[in-house]
Amino acid sequence: xxxxVEVRLTVNGRDYAIxxxxxxxxxxxxxxxxxxxxxxxxxxxxxCGACTVIVDDEAVRSxxxxxxxxxxxxxxxxxxxxxxxxxxxxxxxFMEHHGLQxxxxxxxxxxxxxxxxxxxxxxxxxxxxxxxxxxxxRCTGYQNIVKAVRAAAMEVRGxxxxxxxx
Amino acid sequence: xxxxxxGCRVSQKRTNWIGRSVQRLEDGPLVRGRGRFVGDIAxxxxxxxxxxxxxxxxxxIVSVDVEAARRLPGVVAVWTAADIPDIPPVDFREGRIEKxxxxxxxxxxxxxxxxxxxxxxxxxxxxxxxxxxxADLVAIEIDELPLVLRADQDPGEFSPGRNTEAAIVRQxxxxxxxxxxxxxxxxxxxxxxxxxxxxxxxxxxxxxVYDAARDILELHGAAKVPHRNRDLLARMLGxxxxxxxxxxxHVGGGFGxxxxxxxxxxxxxxxxxxxxxxxxxIEDRREHLLAANHSRQQRHKIRAAVSRDGSILAIxxxxxxxxxxxxxxxxxxxxxxxxxxxxxxxxxxxxRAIGHFRLTNKTPAATYRAPGRFETTFVxxxxxxxxxxxxxxxxxxxxxxxxxxxxxMPYARPLEALGEEIHYDxxxxxxxxxxxxARAGWDAERKNAQRRRAAxxxxxxxxxxxxxxxxxxxxxGVRISVDTSGSxxxxxxxxxxxxxxxxxxAQVCAEILSVDYRSVRVVHGxxxxxxxxxxxxxxxxxxxxxxxxxAAALKVRQKAIDVAAELLQAPLEALDILDGRVVxxxxxxxxxxxxxxxxxxxxxxxxxxxxxxxxxxxxxWFHVEHQVYPYGSHVAVVxxxxxxxxxxxxxxxxxxxxxxxxxxxxxxGQILGGFAQGVGGALxxxxxxxxxxxxxxxxxxxxxxxxxxQAPDVDVLLTEExxxxxxxxGIKGAGESGITAVGAAIASAIEDAIGIPGAITExxxxxxxxxxxLDSRRETSPTLCRRTTGEAHx
Numbered sequence: 029x030x031x032x033v034e035v036r037l038t039v040n041g042r043d044y045a046i047x048x049x050x051x052x053x054x055x056x057x058x059x060x061x062x063x064x065x066x067x068x069x070x071x072x073x074x075x076c077g078a079c080t081v082i083v084d085d086e087a088v089r090s091x092x093x094x095x096x097x098x099x100x101x102x103x104x105x106x107x108x109x110x111x112x113x114x115x116x117x118x119x120x121x122f123m124e125h126h127g128l129q130x131x132x133x134x135x136x137x138x139x140x141x142x143x144x145x146x147x148x149x150x151x152x153x154x155x156x157x158x159x160x161x162x163x164x165x166r167c168t169g170y171q172n173i174v175k176a177v178r179a180a181a182m183e184v185r186g187x188x189x190x191x192x193x194x
Numbered sequence: 195x196x197x198x199x200x201g202c203r204v205s206q207k208r209t210n211w212i213g214r215s216v217q218r219l220e221d222g223p224l225v226r227g228r229g230r231f232v233g234d235i236a237x238x239x240x241x242x243x244x245x246x247x248x249x250x251x252x253x254x255i256v257s258v259d260v261e262a263a264r265r266l267p268g269v270v271a272v273w274t275a276a277d278i279p280d281i282p283p284v285d286f287r288e289g290r291i292e293k294x295x296x297x298x299x300x301x302x303x304x305x306x307x308x309x310x311x312x313x314x315x316x317x318x319x320x321x322x323x324x325x326x327x328x329a330d331l332v333a334i335e336i337d338e339l340p341l342v343l344r345a346d347q348d349p350g351e352f353s354p355g356r357n358t359e360a361a362i363v364r365q366x367x368x369x370x371x372x373x374x375x376x377x378x379x380x381x382x383x384x385x386x387x388x389x390x391x392x393x394x395x396x397x398x399x400x401x402x403v404y405d406a407a408r409d410i411l412e413l414h415g416a417a418k419v420p421h422r423n424r425d426l427l428a429r430m431l432g433x434x435x436x437x438x439x440x441x442x443x444h445v446g447g448g449f450g451x452x453x454x455x456x457x458x459x460x461x462x463x464x465x466x467x468x469x470x471x472x473x474x475x476i477e478d479r480r481e482h483l484l485a486a487n488h489s490r491q492q493r494h495k496i497r498a499a500v501s502r503d504g505s506i507l508a509i510x511x512x513x514x515x516x517x518x519x520x521x522x523x524x525x526x527x528x529x530x531x532x533x534x535x536x537x538x539x540x541x542x543x544x545x546r547a548i549g550h551f552r553l554t555n556k557t558p559a560a561t562y563r564a565p566g567r568f569e570t571t572f573v574x575x576x577x578x579x580x581x582x583x584x585x586x587x588x589x590x591x592x593x594x595x596x597x598x599x600x601x602x603m604p605y606a607r608p609l610e611a612l613g614e615e616i617h618y619d620x621x622x623x624x625x626x627x628x629x630x631x632a633r634a635g636w637d638a639e640r641k642n643a644q645r646r647r648a649a650x651x652x653x654x655x656x657x658x659x660x661x662x663x664x665x666x667x668x669x670x671g672v673r674i675s676v677d678t679s680g681s682x683x684x685x686x687x688x689x690x691x692x693x694x695x696x697x698x699x700a701q702v703c704a705e706i707l708s709v710d711y712r713s714v715r716v717v718h719g720x721x722x723x724x725x726x727x728x729x730x731x732x733x734x735x736x737x738x739x740x741x742x743x744x745a746a747a748l749k750v751r752q753k754a755i756d757v758a759a760e761l762l763q764a765p766l767e768a769l770d771i772l773d774g775r776v777v778x779x780x781x782x783x784x785x786x787x788x789x790x791x792x793x794x795x796x797x798x799x800x801x802x803x804x805x806x807x808x809x810x811x812x813x814x815w816f817h818v819e820h821q822v823y824p825y826g827s828h829v830a831v832v833x834x835x836x837x838x839x840x841x842x843x844x845x846x847x848x849x850x851x852x853x854x855x856x857x858x859x860x861x862x863g864q865i866l867g868g869f870a871q872g873v874g875g876a877l878x879x880x881x882x883x884x885x886x887x888x889x890x891x892x893x894x895x896x897x898x899x900x901x902x903x904q905a906p907d908v909d910v911l912l913t914e915e916x917x918x919x920x921x922x923x924g925i926k927g928a929g930e931s932g933i934t935a936v937g938a939a940i941a942s943a944i945e946d947a948i949g950i951p952g953a954i955t956e957x958x959x960x961x962x963x964x965x966x967x968l969d970s971r972r973e974t975s976p977t978l979c980r981r982t983t984g985e986a987h988x
Contacts, residue, residue, distance in 0.1 A: 049323065065234035066227015068446070070395045071479040075894035078395060106227035119225040123217050126863045130692025131224030132231065132396045132446030161902040164894070166395045166447050167692055168863065169870035169932075170902040 035099045039064055040108030048095050055079040057095035058105060066106040066135050070164070077163030080136035081105050087143035106135035109142060117180040117187075118142055127176035129167035136163050141177045145184050156181065211701040211711050212923070215859030218697045219712065220690075229444040232399035232415030237472035240401070241270055243462060244325035245475070246315040246332045247484065248307035251343075251555040251887025253336035255305060258315055262331040268324035271469060272332065273316045273461075275302040281464055282430055284457055287422050287523045288613075296353065297360045297553060299520035301457045301464075306353075307336060308519035309555050310889055311484030313457050318465055318473060341887050345516035345552040346493045358553040360517065361526050365533035367608045368544025370499075373508030377499030381580045386956045387569045387937070389491035389516065390879035392562045392871075393899060396446020397477040398486055400459045402466030411438045413463055417445040418453025419729035420719045421687050426455050426523070427463060442719025448691030449871070450561040450731065451487040454523045458485075480892045488881055489562035491516035492532065494573045499544075504585050504592045508544035509577070511536060515551050518558035526551050527612065528559070531566030534611035538574050539623045539661050539825060540596040545609070555887045561731075563868060564930040566611075567662060568875060568937055572957060575658040575938035583951040589942075590631065593659060597623050604919075611821075612666055612732060618823045620916040621851065627659060627827045630849030633911050634829040639845070643831070643946065652834035653844070656942025658935040661825045664927020665737030665918075667818040671726055672739060674703060674746045675811035676754070678797075680774050680790030682707060682714040684746075687727015688739035689719045693929060694860040695735050701856050702740045702923070706747035707754075708771035709789065733927025736856060738816060741921040746814025754792050754810060761787060761795060761802060822918040824926035826850035828939035834947045839965030841877055841944060843904075849911040853918045853926035861928045862910050868932025870905035876937040877958050878904065908932075 032047045039062050046061040053072075058081065059065050067090060070078030074092040081090045082104040109116045118138050121127065128134040137160070144151055144159045151159075156177065165173060223229055260272040271277075283298035303314045315332050319325035342350035342358050349357040374380060401414040411433065416423055420440040428435040445452060458475050465473040477485070494513040500506055515529050526549075533547035562568075578596070582589040598605050600622035607616045639655045646653040672686040684703050690696060696716040704711035717723055728734065755769045758776035762769070768780040777786040793810040795802040831845040848865055855861045878898040882890040891897035917924025941954040944964070953967050 051323070059233075064227070065231075066229070068231065068396070069233065070397075071894050073479065073893055073895070076395060106225075110226060115225070122225050123221040126218070126859050128221060128224055129694065129863060129867060130394070130396070130445060130447045131220070131229050132394075132444075132692075134224055135227050138225065157902060164395060164899050164901060166393065166449070166871070166899065167867045169866035169868075169905050169908070171866055171905070171907045172863065174902070 033096060035096050037062060037095065037098055037103060038101070039103045040105060050094065050096050052095045053091055054093040054095050054098050055090035058090060058103070064105050064107050068132055068135060070133065075164070076133070077140060078133050078136040080139045080163065082139055082143050085147065087140050104139070106138055109138060116142065117183040118177065121176040121180040125172050125176040125179060127168065127173045133163060133165045137165065137173055141180070145181055149184050149188055151181065211705040212856055213858070214701070215857055216697065216701065216711060218694050219700055220694060220696055231396055231444045231446055232401065233476050235401060235414055235443060237401065237403055240472040240474050241318045241320060241469060242322040242325045243465065243473050243475040244317045244322070244329040245313045245458060245481070246317065246329045246334070247481070248303065248310055248312040248314050248334065248336070250307055250336040250338060251310050252341050253307055253338045255303060255307060255314070256335040256337055259333040260315060263317055263328040266324065266328045266331060268321055269317060269319045269328045271318045272328065273302065274314065275300060275304040278302065278464060281460065284455055284460060284523065285426055285430055286525045287419070287426060288525065291525050294360060294521050294525055296356060297521040299457060299522060299558065301460045306339070309557055310887060311557055312519065316461050316465070318469060341555050343554055343556065343883060343885070343887055345550065345554055346514040349552055352553060359550055360521055360553055361551040363526055363529045363533055363549040363551060364547065365609050366546035368508065370508045370510050370544045370546045373544045374499045374510070377507050378502040379500050379584055380497055381500065381577065381584050382497040383577055383580055384495050384955060385573050385576055386493045387490050387572060388880040388956070388958050389488050390875050390881060391487060391489045392449025392451040393897070394447030394449055394452050397479060397482040398452060398456065398458065399476040400462045401472060401474045402462035403472040404466040409437055411463055411467060412441060413438070413459060414441045414443060416440045416442050416453065416719065417691060418448050418689055418731055420689060421721050421727035422729060423455045423459070424721045427460065430460060431463065439722040442689055445691045448730070449563045450565060451489070452691065454487060454560060479894065483892045483897055484557060484889060487522065487560040488518060488557045489559050489565065490569055490875065491559065492569050496573055496577055498577055498581055500581055500585070504581060504587050504595050506540060506542055506596050509537065509542050510546045512548045513550065515549055516556065516559065517551055517553050518556045519553060520558045522558045522560050524560040528561055528565045531611045532570055534609040534616055535566055535661070535663065536570040536574055537607065538571065539598055539659050541598055556883060557881070557889070563871060564662070564934045567660065567930065567934045568872070571658060571660045571935045572937040572941060575935070576941060579942055579945070580952060593627065594624060597659070600625060611663055614820055617820045618661065619820065619918050619920055621823065621825050622916060623659060623825050625915070626825065626849050626851055626913060629913070630827040630829055630847055630911055633849065633909065634847040636829065639831055647949070652836055652947045653831070654943045654945065654947025655829070655831050656939050656946055657827060657829045658938035658942060659827045660935045661823050662733070662927065662931050662934055663821045663823050664733030664930070665818065665822040666732035666734040667738065667821070669815060669817045670728060670738035670742040671813060671815040672742045672746050673724060673811065673813045674743070674750050675809060676750065676789045676793045678790050678794045680713065680788055682709060683717060684714060684743055685717045685724045686739050686743070687724050687729065688735045689730035691730055693735070693864060694857065695730065698736050698856045698860065699739055699743050702743045703747045706744060706751055707789070709774045713774070733929040737822060737921060737925050737927050740856060740923060740925060741816035742814050744814070744922055745816055746812050749812035749814055750810060753806070753812060754789055757792050757795055757802065757806065758787050760804070816921065818920055820920060822853065822920055822926045824850065824852055824931060826931055826935070828935040830939040830943040832940060832943040832947055834944060834964065836968060839961035839968060841940070841959060841964065843873065843906050843940070846906060847909045847911065848932060849913065850931045851913045851916050852928055853916060854914050854924040855912060856925065858912060861912060864928045865910050865932035866908055868930060869908050869936060870900050872933040872936025873905055874900045875958060876940040877960065880958050880960070
């Protein structure tokens with residue numbers, strides 16, 4: 029199983045030429061070969077969602093994908109969410125609403141929610157809850173995560189309306 | 195308050211940090227993906243360990259063939275017990291307990307395997323994937339031995355001449371037999387709590403690093419009790435404690451189970467020394483569910499003797515604690531706690547508890563958030579509800595008649611928990627119960643549920659009371675230093691499991707030193723930075739470490755003002771600290787000096803230091819003889835689906851008196867999170883085994899954690915009416931109150947919904963279990979029959 033293949037991954041706009049076994053999961057490649065350890069591994073079987081990243085325009089569980097499958101696709105992880113020093117509205121909202129405790133599931137929730145808001149900024153509450161129900165958190169009891177995402181969604185919609193008026 | 199202790203005044207004008215819901219210091223790196231969890235840490239030339247685990251629940255080890263694994267390219271070593279004969283079994287945290295020593299877990303199984311998941315061999319390889327491949331090549335031959343899978347059946351053989359009942363724990367007082375002879379009524383229940391556990395979202399991990407140049411052994415990935423684990427490792431490995439550095443990194447949830455010393459922690463340390471390379475081990479989820487501590491599984495046969503008016507005369511409880519395959523670091527702690535805390539908020543004139551601490555061929559068990567209290571609150575509150583039902587008295591009224599009143603505080607009970615006699619320090623249990631009932635609209639909810647039941651729905655309302663314990667002593671110390679920039683560092687032997695420890699300690703320090711809490715760096719879980727520490731467990735971190743921080747900060751404050759008085763040539767009593775500067779408060783304007791400059795003036799070489807010890811720094815200690823006892827009540831409104839047996843929580847109210855909240859937002863966060871875990875234990879989570887001892891719940895598809903849809907919002911009523919008299923800030927712990935009474939309150943509400951008193955005797959109330967109850971009682975229950983006739987009409 030040790031025949032390695034060369035793969036080019038684009039993570040947060042940066043290219044990484046890595047040499048991996050075909051069986052290596054995307055999350056392991058992101059963490060070990062690209063050194064981006066913000067994406068976490070909670071279950072390795074696609075249930076907890078701690079490893080959620082955005083590939084092209086879709087939130088995916090990077091433990092269920094092989095690195096070779098992501099070659100040439102645009103991968104975004106939590107490290108790429110902020111714009112330099114400027115935090116993403118979701119990151120700020122999680123801090124303001126105490127939407128994290130240990131912070132282990134947080135990157136997964138942030139990427140899941142970021143993708144949902146990018147796909148549909150006008151997502152209704154029921155759909156939003158449905159999306160957020162796909163990840164697990166063991167510390168917060170979820171309610172503060174919901175409050176944070178709702179607040180960020182309002183902000184994103186507000187910012188869009190401002191741009192529209194200009 | 196501050197004045198009395200230091201002789202220097204604390205101004206009313208300065209910013210108050212205690213009691214404010216400020217944002218957490220921890221969050222910045224965590225939301226950016228810059229956390230440093232153990233899996234994120236790597237050392238050059240590190241090896242990866244993979245543990246080979248038993249696939250048999252009980253058997254004699256005939257052979258372990260590691261040759262094929264050893265030959266795999268990339269594999270550096272494969273160990274069995276024969277390779278580490280000098281390493282003793284994992285010892286008890288509190289020291290030697292001779293009677294229990296034979297039941298300790300070897301680091302790698304010797305002679306026998308005792309549960310599926312028992313470590314038998316360890317592979318060390320250059321790549322984690324290769325380590326896993328090699329582990330698959332290890333062939334273990336086992337001769338099966340008879341299984342013991344239930345603690346409530348007769349014990350079996352543990353080893354020749356020794357059976358599986360490792361201990362019987364007894365606590366009690368008063369004449370129980372006489373009380374039962376004279377009782378007007380006796381209520382008897384048989385109650386069980388399912389095996390479940392903390393299951394943090396980060397699995398365990400450990401990295402051993404040995405620096406031969408300095409002869410220092412490092413363990414990274416520690417949590418909860420780093421200093422205790424250092425001492426335990428030192429004992430096991432025969433090394434001086436000061437030659438072992440244990441380092442806590444970010445921890446992805448603890449809940450009691452993470453941070454105990456496990457076989458894998460010992461293995462990475464020994465391997466790092468013997469193989470001469472750092473050794474990293476990251477657990478996978480299946481391993482976690484097989485090998486990390488389970489908890490909770492108990493069966494109680496309990497009876498109460500009551501008078502005609504419903505006063506409890508005596509409680510007699512015999513319970514069976516399913517410990518799993520070995521006795522781990524906690525020894526009999528959960529069973530002791532169960533005996534000691536079971537009476538809870540009630541007057542119990544005579545009491546007897548007998549706990550059978552029995553081993554079974556399942557994953558070993560230990561503490562999980564509110565250990566002994568989640569279990570006993572379910573048992574005790576079920577008992578109170580049953581007494582109410584038997585006597586035909588309202589369940590609230592029964593509680594009123596038996597609850598310890600505020601006038602009886604402090605209240606001592608000749609029982610023991612965590613090695614201390616139980617002394618409830620303060621509280622108005624009934625006062626808070628009434629507030630919670632008012633908040634929940636108890637009477638209206640009851641009427642509403644009745645109306646809905648009459649219309650065919652299965653809706654019920656239930657409640658439960660509890661007393662928690664927190665702030666385990668006996669001592670905690672911190673060292674505070676201010677550097678020349680004015681930044682403050684608090685070094686503590688406490689630990690962080692994600693609860694917001696850094697923020698809370700910074701708030702307390704900032705309050706006393708009158709600095710911004712964001713300028714306070716809190717260092718924790720690093721045994722090379724401070725000699726002592728008891729860590730974060732038993733809801734002790736805020737109570738103990740914040741109290742020690744308070745003491746140390748007062749000393750730093752005094753020292754700062756003392757030096758400033760000399761430099762500013764001002765009388766002590768005219769000085770105060772405001773925003774990090776010592777100022778004169780007796781004049782509108784005047785000279786002032788920053789804490790950073792004062793630190794510079796206290797440098798060893800500084801002229802202004804005088805005869806003072808160098809550094810704007812101080813150590814503070816806090817000692818306590820007894821724990822503090824917060825308390826509360828939970829109210830639940832649930833709806834049962836008749837066809838599926840599933841339970842929806844429509845409303846949940848938690849009232850809790852914390853004494854004093856340093857950061858109410860974080861306290862509420864603790865309560866919300868605990869509640870969600872409680873829902874898991876009440877309705878969903880259970881480690882099941884088949885009759886061959888094979889675990890059936892080894893993935894998140896079979897072990898069900900509550901998701902967003904199962905954890906509704908909670909109305910939290912946080913009160914501060916009974917500050918603890920046992921520490922200067924009046925603090926009580928926050929970590930466990932959200933979970934303690936969830937099983938009890940939900941069980942009570944379900945019973946109300948289905949209209950069958952005494953039906954709910956087992957947690958979790960899974961849909962399967964509840965459906966079975968509904969189906970078997972359909973004929974006898976008026977509530978359930980009504981719907982049946984209704985259907986006939988439709």
